[in-house]
Amino acid sequence: MTSQLPVERAGAAANRGAIRMATALFGMGVLHFVAPKPFDSIVPPALPGSARTYTYASGVAEIAVAGALAAPKTRKVGALAAVALFVSVFPANVQMAVDRTRNPNTNKFVKAAVIARLPLQIPMIAAALSVHRNAR
Numbered sequence: 001m002t003s004q005l006p007v008e009r010a011g012a013a014a015n016r017g018a019i020r021m022a023t024a025l026f027g028m029g030v031l032h033f034v035a036p037k038p039f040d041s042i043v044p045p046a047l048p049g050s051a052r053t054y055t056y057a058s059g060v061a062e063i064a065v066a067g068a069l070a071a072p073k074t075r076k077v078g079a080l081a082a083v084a085l086f087v088s089v090f091p092a093n094v095q096m097a098v099d100r101t102r103n104p105n106t107n108k109f110v111k112a113a114v115i116a117r118l119p120l121q122i123p124m125i126a127a128a129l130s131v132h133r134n135a136r
Helices: 004-034 051-070 072-088 090-102 108-134
Strands: none
Touching: 004 051, 004 072, 004 108, 051 072, 072 090, 072 108, 090 108
């Protein structure tokens, strides 16, 4: 029984990580509908169609991935979907960094923050992969 204890703790920690990730993704997904303009502004202009369409589609994707992560039966696939989501929204994060750093009205702290934010996708992807590995 004591040999199961570390496994149970790892499972509980993975469950908490999945729920935290699901909560964050759900909140961001809802924001895409409640306040879409900031998201519209970071859609790369090279993409065809309306920026709002991409904003709503990514909001739906975030909410769907959140649901998959929250449900233990779909957590493994939800974690892989989160990895795909984090990779797919990276161009928007790059677009935001380019736009903010080129704008002379953006203060230096905001410029530094949007650049510093880019590598944060790596730990987010790593966390999703960890959820995938530890999901039952």
